[in-house]
Amino acid sequence: MTAFPDVSKIAYEGPDSKNPLAFRWYNEEEVVEGRTMKDHFRFSVVYWHTFRGTGADPFGPGTMQRPWDDGTDSLENAVRRVRVAFEFMEKLGAPFYAFHDRDVAPEGKTLADTNRNLDAVVAVLKEEQQRTGIALLWGTANLFSNPRYVHGAATSCNSDAFAFAAAQVKKCLEVTLELGGANYVFWGGREGYQNLYNTDMRRELDHLGAFLHMAVDYAKSIGFRGQFLIEPKPKEPTKHQYDSDAAACINFLRAYDLLGHFKLNIETNHATLAGHTMMHELEYAGIQGVLGSIDANTGDLLLGWDTDQFPTDYYLTTQCMLSILKFGGLSPGGVNFDAKVRRESFEPIDLFHAHIGGMDAFARGLKIAAAIRAHGELASLLKQRYASWDRGIGEIIESGKADFKTLAVYMLDKGDIAPNTSGRQEMLEHLINRYL
Numbered sequence: 001m002t003a004f005p006d007v008s009k010i011a012y013e014g015p016d017s018k019n020p021l022a023f024r025w026y027n028e029e030e031v032v033e034g035r036t037m038k039d040h041f042r043f044s045v046v047y048w049h050t051f052r053g054t055g056a057d058p059f060g061p062g063t064m065q066r067p068w069d070d071g072t073d074s075l076e077n078a079v080r081r082v083r084v085a086f087e088f089m090e091k092l093g094a095p096f097y098a099f100h101d102r103d104v105a106p107e108g109k110t111l112a113d114t115n116r117n118l119d120a121v122v123a124v125l126k127e128e129q130q131r132t133g134i135a136l137l138w139g140t141a142n143l144f145s146n147p148r149y150v151h152g153a154a155t156s157c158n159s160d161a162f163a164f165a166a167a168q169v170k171k172c173l174e175v176t177l178e179l180g181g182a183n184y185v186f187w188g189g190r191e192g193y194q195n196l197y198n199t200d201m202r203r204e205l206d207h208l209g210a211f212l213h214m215a216v217d218y219a220k221s222i223g224f225r226g227q228f229l230i231e232p233k234p235k236e237p238t239k240h241q242y243d244s245d246a247a248a249c250i251n252f253l254r255a256y257d258l259l260g261h262f263k264l265n266i267e268t269n270h271a272t273l274a275g276h277t278m279m280h281e282l283e284y285a286g287i288q289g290v291l292g293s294i295d296a297n298t299g300d301l302l303l304g305w306d307t308d309q310f311p312t313d314y315y316l317t318t319q320c321m322l323s324i325l326k327f328g329g330l331s332p333g334g335v336n337f338d339a340k341v342r343r344e345s346f347e348p349i350d351l352f353h354a355h356i357g358g359m360d361a362f363a364r365g366l367k368i369a370a371a372i373r374a375h376g377e378l379a380s381l382l383k384q385r386y387a388s389w390d391r392g393i394g395e396i397i398e399s400g401k402a403d404f405k406t407l408a409v410y411m412l413d414k415g416d417i418a419p420n421t422s423g424r425q426e427m428l429e430h431l432i433n434r435y436l
């Protein structure tokens with residue numbers, strides 16, 4: 001059986017190619033800054049959008065045409081989907097994938113049944129991984145869809161929900177280990193609040209801290225050495241998610257003594273929902289030493305919600321790659337397309353168009369970022385802007401040898417500050433355009 005009979009392996013054909021089913025920029029063996037493109041990106045396809053997305057929205061049901069999917073949540077259908085997923089990823093040339101436990105296998109009547117279903121599908125995933133060499137970038141547990149998590153999972157007011165979530169993450173860590181997952185992600189699906197009158201925030205955060213410590217301890221006990229990641233998101237589904245943005249996550253991790261065990265998985269549309277840019281979130285995570293992985297997507301300027309579209313904007317991918325190169329790359333994380341084809345793009349072939357466009361946009365962004373870095377103009381302008389810190393009083397302050405008294409003496413003597421110079425924002429924006 002083939003799900004995509006009209007598609008053969010997507011090849012690199014170079015920038016002049018007019019073939020929409022070819023890469024113009026993503027050439028997996030091409031070396032940029034000493035690393036192949038394949039290793040820079042570690043591109044990953046997500047199971048939930050690409051193989052479980054239906055196109056449903058609050059105004060209407062799904063539109064996607066998926067001839068391989070019988071629309072049921074049977075185990076048989078789940079296994080067939082695995083074969084299709086690997087055919088897709090193999091033809092695309094994506095080296096990784098990511099899943100939630102509930103994307104790949106159906107829930108049963110009891111937790112024990114559910115675990116058995118998961119084991120059955122994991123055996124097929126493993127077989128397909130071995131056949132194709134495609135690896136698991138990360139696993140995660142879906143702690144938000146089932147109504148038992150209506151008040152959250154680790155932060156629920158119902159301690160049984162916490163216990164169920166713990167059992168679920170335990171199992172998901174085991175299967176992630178079994179499949180050789182390079183990372184494990186926590187996205188706090190419903191960990192947040194809708195109303196502070198009914199919320200004991202202190203208690204909820206303490207519970208979340210305890211939950212993550214249990215996960216760290218359990219991972220250690222079974223020998224899982226993948227990187228733990230937290231994925232910031234400010235809202236949706238709750239009006240306030242505890243893992244709001246990179247800074248809030250880092251503060252939480254530090255407060256609960258978890259910083260040594262976690263890095264961040266930064267997602268573009270989550271950054272913009274938080275009122276930040278992706279570049280801001282990457283820079284913030286990077287300077288704190290916790291940039292782990294990215295969920296690559298983009299929002300829509302005219303829609304206020306998490307639309308998870310595929311990224312095609314070169315400015316965005318250039319900015320991502322400037323930050324990623326600056327902080328030494330993402331591995332063992334990667335560029336995970338947490339993105340979905342829109343409701344109107346309902347044919348299977350659209351899945352290829354979407355991923356090819358995203359991969360090419362990142363490859364182009366990498367080349368632009370590398371050219372900017374090689375030229376060194378941006379770096380030297382940045383250095384120049386802070387030159388007052390490399391000598392004189394700036395150097396004294398940075399070396400920790402100044403205090404308010406010595407600074408007051410310095411300024412009383414000097415009278416006023418050295419004149420400020422222009423920030424040159426427009427010039428810099430124009431300069432970046434030269435490389436595009």
Ligand code: XUL
Pocket residue numbers: 048100140185187231233267295306338
């Ligand atoms: C939700 C989201 C998730 C996480 C994994 O907005 O991004 O799909 O990436 O749970």
Ligand code: CO
Pocket residue numbers: 187231267295338
């Ligand atoms: Co995500």
